Amino acid sequence: MATELADFLPQLDRDIRAMADWGKVADYIPELARVDPAQFGIAVALADGSMVTAGDAQKRFSIQSVSKVFSLACVLGRIGEQIWTRVGREPSGSRFDSILLLELEKGRPRNPFINAGALVTTDELLTGRSPRDALSEILGFLAAATGDADIHIDKFVAQSEAETGFRNAALANYLKSFGNLKNPVDYVLGTYFHQCAIELTCEQLARAGRSIAGLPGAPRLLTPQKARRLNALMMTCGHYDGSGDFAFRVGLPGKSGVGGGILLIAPGLASIGIWSPGLNAYGNSQAGTVAAEKLARKMGWSVFG
Amino acid sequence: MATELADFLPQLDRDIRAMADWGKVADYIPELARVDPAQFGIAVALADGSMVTAGDAQKRFSIQSVSKVFSLACVLGRIGEQIWTRVGREPSGSRFDSILLLELEKGRPRNPFINAGALVTTDELLTGRSPRDALSEILGFLAAATGDADIHIDKFVAQSEAETGFRNAALANYLKSFGNLKNPVDYVLGTYFHQCAIELTCEQLARAGRSIAGLPGAPRLLTPQKARRLNALMMTCGHYDGSGDFAFRVGLPGKSGVGGGILLIAPGLASIGIWSPGLNAYGNSQAGTVAAEKLARKMGWSVFG
Amino acid sequence: MATELADFLPQLDRDIRAMADWGKVADYIPELARVDPAQFGIAVALADGSMVTAGDAQKRFSIQSVSKVFSLACVLGRIGEQIWTRVGREPSGSRFDSILLLELEKGRPRNPFINAGALVTTDELLTGRSPRDALSEILGFLAAATGDADIHIDKFVAQSEAETGFRNAALANYLKSFGNLKNPVDYVLGTYFHQCAIELTCEQLARAGRSIAGLPGAPRLLTPQKARRLNALMMTCGHYDGSGDFAFRVGLPGKSGVGGGILLIAPGLASIGIWSPGLNAYGNSQAGTVAAEKLARKMGWSVFG
Amino acid sequence: MATELADFLPQLDRDIRAMADWGKVADYIPELARVDPAQFGIAVALADGSMVTAGDAQKRFSIQSVSKVFSLACVLGRIGEQIWTRVGREPSGSRFDSILLLELEKGRPRNPFINAGALVTTDELLTGRSPRDALSEILGFLAAATGDADIHIDKFVAQSEAETGFRNAALANYLKSFGNLKNPVDYVLGTYFHQCAIELTCEQLARAGRSIAGLPGAPRLLTPQKARRLNALMMTCGHYDGSGDFAFRVGLPGKSGVGGGILLIAPGLASIGIWSPGLNAYGNSQAGTVAAEKLARKMGWSVFG
Structure with missing residues (x-):
């Protein structure tokens, strides 16, 4: 082969x-x-x-968004099936950044691989720790999975997205309004933008x-x-x-x-x-x-x- | 095993x-x-x-609705990939009988396994032949697939659905209004109800x-x-x-x-x-x-x- | 003036x-x-x-659709405020023939002036009488309102719409599926198409x-x-x-x-x-x-x- | 009388x-x-x-939200009909804080009296001036309209909404993502929350x-x-x-x-x-x-x- x-x-x-x-x-x-x-x-x-x-x-x-697989893996490792109380497992049939279903379904994202769902996953990862520690956990997972510690976050990309990621900010605030974010909106967004900026x-x-x-x-x-x-x-x-x-x-x-x-x-x-x-x-x-x-x-x- | x-x-x-x-x-x-x-x-x-x-x-x-697999198989055998000009291949994220997306997506059903999409498949199967012949084709496929000719349609179930299947009638009329049914609405519905009533x-x-x-x-x-x-x-x-x-x-x-x-x-x-x-x-x-x-x-x- | x-x-x-x-x-x-x-x-x-x-x-x-005012007037005259159990009084924000809200709102049309709502009004007018009598009631109202009995229905227009009015047929069947039509779908549609064809x-x-x-x-x-x-x-x-x-x-x-x-x-x-x-x-x-x-x-x- | x-x-x-x-x-x-x-x-x-x-x-x-009438009046006074390029004049048929239509209609709110539309109005009022000056303009309009200068903003209410107004923050960020806010999201929200807190x-x-x-x-x-x-x-x-x-x-x-x-x-x-x-x-x-x-x-x- x-x-x-x-x-x-x-x-x-x-x-x-x-x-x-x-x-x-x-x-x-x-x-x-x-x-x-x-x-x-x-x-x-x-x-x-x-x-x-x-x-x-x-x-x-x-x-x-490939990072969503790894952040979900970390969360499954930590809290297991409990995550499904906060996010579904169904295809959304919508764009990655859609907010429409979130209104109809009262703040529960369809799945962890659309942006709304990934924000919930990241929020879970943040719970009880700092953004720095949450990012370290994902980077640690990747280091273990690849056997390679040379993995970094591109701070310019994270910064760029923080400055223009209005749609993700909308999703995070909307989730928060339904009580489906536990941590401050800015923490979740900051961690999420850095996680996405992994290279x-x-x-x-x-x-x-x-x-x-x-x-x-x-x-x-x-x-x-x-x-x-x-x-x-x-x-x-x-x-x-x-x-x-x-x-x-x-x-x-x-x-x-x-x-x-x-x-x-x-x-x-x-x-x-x-x-x-x-x-x-x-x-x-x-x-x-x-x-x-x-x-x-x-x-x-x-x-x- | x-x-x-x-x-x-x-x-x-x-x-x-x-x-x-x-x-x-x-x-x-x-x-x-x-x-x-x-x-x-x-x-x-x-x-x-x-x-x-x-x-x-x-x-x-x-x-x-299990019949939808077999009617799609018949259509794929006859016209192949052309069917995808009339119906999509994406999960709908909606109930089997939902009509909502059909309005937003202008009469093109999301996939052939929700009712709207299956009506399009059945319509394709009807094109150029009678309802009786279209049903014979599905029954023939099943006879060949099972190696068993003892397969029948329960006419009472088909009749029962014809009398009360208002939601399917809505879907078929709605598809017709977008030009996405070629055959008369009643032919398509009648064939579809009989196909679903296969035992x-x-x-x-x-x-x-x-x-x-x-x-x-x-x-x-x-x-x-x-x-x-x-x-x-x-x-x-x-x-x-x-x-x-x-x-x-x-x-x-x-x-x-x-x-x-x-x-x-x-x-x-x-x-x-x-x-x-x-x-x-x-x-x-x-x-x-x-x-x-x-x-x-x-x-x-x-x-x- | x-x-x-x-x-x-x-x-x-x-x-x-x-x-x-x-x-x-x-x-x-x-x-x-x-x-x-x-x-x-x-x-x-x-x-x-x-x-x-x-x-x-x-x-x-x-x-x-101007006829919707007069059919509603007839219904208000007959059953008064009861009609509002079957149809709302809010603007729909949608096209006249939209079916989308009917799914989200479980078969209750937003108002009597969109097609879905007018079908409910006509259904109410039909209750306990024949299509011919229901149409006579609307024509009678118009004759009294205008002081002019020379008011007719254009049968060719009614026929034309009956042959091509698939979207209205979809709406009527959809309403029926929610139990919000009392009369047979064909009666309601036939009466509705004739009412619309008043000249x-x-x-x-x-x-x-x-x-x-x-x-x-x-x-x-x-x-x-x-x-x-x-x-x-x-x-x-x-x-x-x-x-x-x-x-x-x-x-x-x-x-x-x-x-x-x-x-x-x-x-x-x-x-x-x-x-x-x-x-x-x-x-x-x-x-x-x-x-x-x-x-x-x-x-x-x-x-x- | x-x-x-x-x-x-x-x-x-x-x-x-x-x-x-x-x-x-x-x-x-x-x-x-x-x-x-x-x-x-x-x-x-x-x-x-x-x-x-x-x-x-x-x-x-x-x-x-009664303030939306007065902020719109100020904007109409300043830029007149141009505001309608950014916001519609149709009833939304949705809740005051709905975000759903904003996705379907690509960031153009239905009207200036739902929250999304009022944020656009406030954004227009902010353009070329500070939040303080924009608020002064509304207060000035009210002083002139009432003939009474004793009109104030309840800072505790404004602060309370700033801390919990996640749904408005979602709307503002979402509008911004479509380019339908000219000013920074925080400025618009801050001004909006203060305008709403007028007593x-x-x-x-x-x-x-x-x-x-x-x-x-x-x-x-x-x-x-x-x-x-x-x-x-x-x-x-x-x-x-x-x-x-x-x-x-x-x-x-x-x-x-x-x-x-x-x-x-x-x-x-x-x-x-x-x-x-x-x-x-x-x-x-x-x-x-x-x-x-x-x-x-x-x-x-x-x-x-």
């Missing part, structure tokens, strides 16, 4: 770079708007412990996902049941209102971020980090989604048979 | 029957409202060709799903890619606004009907027919969902690792 | 005819789609008993509104309180999601129809019938709305001071 | 105080939650220059409304057309999702606030200030609404005839 991949990834890299349409970088966070969309990297961690990469796989990028390379991201993929030799950071449930949530909710289409086309659980990253899981087989900063209409990486589909098809990786 | 199952299913049957809460039978279709909720059957078709059953597995029940036993349902599960020896009625895509749709959209929860708890693709049936697929491993007519708050079989969860956990069947 | 009007209306007629933009005739009812939009008529019934007209004031047009001239419409305007010498068909309340409903709900703008610009209660008619009331002063078949974006008469605004400003007629 | 009122108001005061149900005081602003609901005051400024009062008419209360007595409120009612001898602070348009907006939008019902029952333009105040206008006849702090389900004064209805009926004041 490693050999087949080693042949395939360079070709995939060429195919992606030959694509005319890279999508548009997120423009609502000024620091991200400056990134060149014509970049692409991929890294695949296999069950045999090998890592195969292509393109810009060593370049650091802002993981943004990883594709290779680090692929390593970070090994525990969720249940690969042999991966650090045991989650019980198998928790890993399966994270995968289930990624499958039904990982790509906002493009989740159904991603499941249909790619057939693997994944989580995207507006920085252009995608964590893709082939349970038991591989953990994949993909990055290309141009986005499609749903706010998911345009080239990254195409690459995920091509990779899954080529390797015959689909959870659906 | 067959041996393990042969031990487990009778115990599962006892456990389910010991449950206090059977849920409520669908009361909006008078014929279904008369069914005793305290019934339960399960049948598992395995990859080795064996069939293991328990409880009321030989009892016929109204498959209702199967759990064993027949399990046999019918073997092609979708891609079991060795199953009739080749679908390409592997089409089967995978049906599974993806069942995973993200198969249980209406309870789809995320089902994926989280059970970890397998499935499709429920208000008759209390569930078709559950363990890709490559098993095709499962479950029936218990009492429903939970989402309109999915209460005991059937519990049984699906227990079975998947016991057998270690999850697409998520 | 009659003299001032006699001077002004011909000028208004010329001004309107000089307008470049007549709007678009309703195209969802084929019979109405054939009407030439470049027509305009106005008739003003004054408190002194005089009638001043201009333009096509003697031409018959399809009153469509009046501007002069007849102006005469019909005199009781609602409370003009001296008008037939006493309504108590003063009922007349005031009809006016209040016309003010807040008479122009669908353009009601606020109409109140802002014109300052008088009114009710529009997609046939291009507007009944405009200056309480105690005048009852006005206006007709021009081209519609604006809200489905209200384009030129008719302009004429209403110019007339109200010229005459200093505003309920707001 | 003054004599009739002088007889009637004391009786109205007794009737109101005999009512069992005072409603509930607003509990989301802690300072307001402490107010005793069993209070009632009314003051009527008549066209002859006289003032008739009853009950707690000299007691100061927090005008809250008036019923008598001051009645005097303040004289210009809007167009009473002879009232300060000319608005053109007659602007006054009419304010009245039109109060009629269609002045009581949130209870506006239609208020128009139906009372028949006069009015604007309510969660402090329990109502400004009621009988154009050309009277300006009325009413206060009772207990609220009904729509967030409007419970006893105040009843008093408005009784007063209008007794005096025959209705704009609808």
Whole structure:
């Protein structure tokens, strides 16, 4: 499998770079708007412990919403199923930053992978500790999951989002009005913006996902049941209102971020980090989604048979 | 595996029957409202060709929305991907009979497994043929899939729904107003009500799903890619606004009907027919969902690792 | 006042005819789609008993939703305030044929002047009598209100709408599914389509509104309180999601129809019938709305001071 | 008329105080939650220059959303009709603090009398000046309108709302995300909370409304057309999702606030200030609404005839 991949990834890299349409970088966070969309990297961690990469796989990028998987993992580790009293497990059918359902459903976000839900997860992580300690817990999880302590937060991106993240501020205040934030709004937002500004390379991201993929030799950071449930949530909710289409086309659980990253899981087989900063209409990486589909098809990786 | 199952299913049957809460039978279709909720059957078709059953597995029940899987399979076989110009592939986050999104999204249903989307599928199946021929095509598909021609439509149930199915009539008229039904409203509704009134036993349902599960020896009625895509749709959209929860708890693709049936697929491993007519708050079989969860956990069947 | 009007209306007629933009005739009812939009008529019934007209004031047009005022008047006469258990009194903020709020508000229409609410009113009128008798009651009310028995239903328009009125059929079925129609769906729709197909001239419409305007010498068909309340409903709900703008610009209660008619009331002063078949974006008469605004400003007629 | 009122108001005061149900005081602003609901005051400024009062008419209360009328009047005076590029003139059919439509309508509030719209008005008032100066302008308008400079802001109420007004903070941030606030969110919120915390007595409120009612001898602070348009907006939008019902029952333009105040206008006849702090389900004064209805009926004041 490693050999087949080693042949395939360079070709995939060429195919992606030959694509005319890279999508548009997120423009609502000024620091991200400056990134060149014509970049692409991929890294695949296999069950045999090998890592195969292509393109810009060593370049650091802002993981943004991919961080929601790791903050949820931390919360599940700490309080377990109690988190579901505060947030649901259903696809929202709405944009990542939608506030509409929050009014109809009285402040309980549909799932932890839309922004409203991730703010609740972060709030839970903050409870009983400082923003610094909450961020340390996520960074510590990532260090353990990747076996690599060289993981940082880009303060300029966090700052940029703090200055312009009005929609997240709206969501946080709205949650607070329903009593579904325990901590001060500013603490939650500050922690959330810093968590989103964590930088990883594709290779680090692929390593970070090994525990969720249940690969042999991966650090045991989650019980198998928790890993399966994270995968289930990624499958039904990982790509906002493009989740159904991603499941249909790619057939693997994944989580995207507006920085252009995608964590893709082939349970038991591989953990994949993909990055290309141009986005499609749903706010998911345009080239990254195409690459995920091509990779899954080529390797015959689909959870659906 | 067959041996393990042969031990487990009778115990599962006892456990389910010991449950206090059977849920409520669908009361909006008078014929279904008369069914005793305290019934339960399960049948598992395995990859080795064996069939293991328990409880009321030989009892016929109204498959209702489970039929949407088979009508979609027929349409995919006939016109393939063209169907997606008329209906989406995203979870709706709404009740099975919701009309709200249809207004916001101008007559294009979110997916083929909510009522609005299934009416479009049925309309496509009707195009160029009579209601009788369209129903024959679905029945023919089921006969081929099960290897059993003894499959019938309960005319009283179809009649009962025709007399009281005002919400489906609203959906069909609303679709027509947007030009997203080609055939007369009455033809589409009549065909749809008859399709929903198909009766199967759990064993027949399990046999019918073997092609979708891609079991060795199953009739080749679908390409592997089409089967995978049906599974993806069942995973993200198969249980209406309870789809995320089902994926989280059970970890397998499935499709429920208000008759209390569930078709559950363990890709490559098993095709499962479950029936218990009492429903939970989402309109999915209460005991059937519990049984699906227990079975998947016991057998270690999850697409998520 | 009659003299001032006699001077002004011909000028208004010329001004309107000089307008470049007549709007678009309703195209969802084929019979109405054939009407030439470049027509305009106005008739003003004054408190002194005089009638001043201009333009096509003697031409018959399809009153469509203006009929909702008269069917509500009949129902208020028959069962009084009981009707408010079935329909609200609030502006909907939605299009005339919206179904969205009906789902959120469980089958209770916001007000009797959107289609869903008018279907409930018509259903109430049908209760205990045949469609023919219900229509006779509305025609009888109009005959008494106008003092003119020469009022008819255009059967071709009613037929045309019956064949293509899928959105109204959706609304009626949806109401029925919530138990908020007592009579068979087809009876209600048939009666509703015929009621909408009543034809009046501007002069007849102006005469019909005199009781609602409370003009001296008008037939006493309504108590003063009922007349005031009809006016209040016309003010807040008479122009669908353009009601606020109409109140802002014109300052008088009114009710529009997609046939291009507007009944405009200056309480105690005048009852006005206006007709021009081209519609604006809200489905209200384009030129008719302009004429209403110019007339109200010229005459200093505003309920707001 | 003054004599009739002088007889009637004391009786109205007794009737109101005999009512069992005072409603509930607003509990989301802690300072307001402490107010005793069993209070009632009314003051009527008549066209002859006289003032008739009853009950707690000299007691100061927090005008809250009644201030939206005066801030809009200031903005109309300054930039006129341009404000309508940023906010609509239609009833919202939603609660005063709803955020749902703001998502569907991309950051343009339905009207200036719901919270979202009032934040836009306040933002306009802030443009080019400090919060202190913007507040001075509103206070100056009120001083001129009442002829009374003894008007103050209750800083404790403003502070209380600043600490708990998460829903308004959500609205302001959401507006900002669409570019529909020009000034910093904190400035707008701070100004808005202070504007809402203005205190008036019923008598001051009645005097303040004289210009809007167009009473002879009232300060000319608005053109007659602007006054009419304010009245039109109060009629269609002045009581949130209870506006239609208020128009139906009372028949006069009015604007309510969660402090329990109502400004009621009988154009050309009277300006009325009413206060009772207990609220009904729509967030409007419970006893105040009843008093408005009784007063209008007794005096025959209705704009609808």
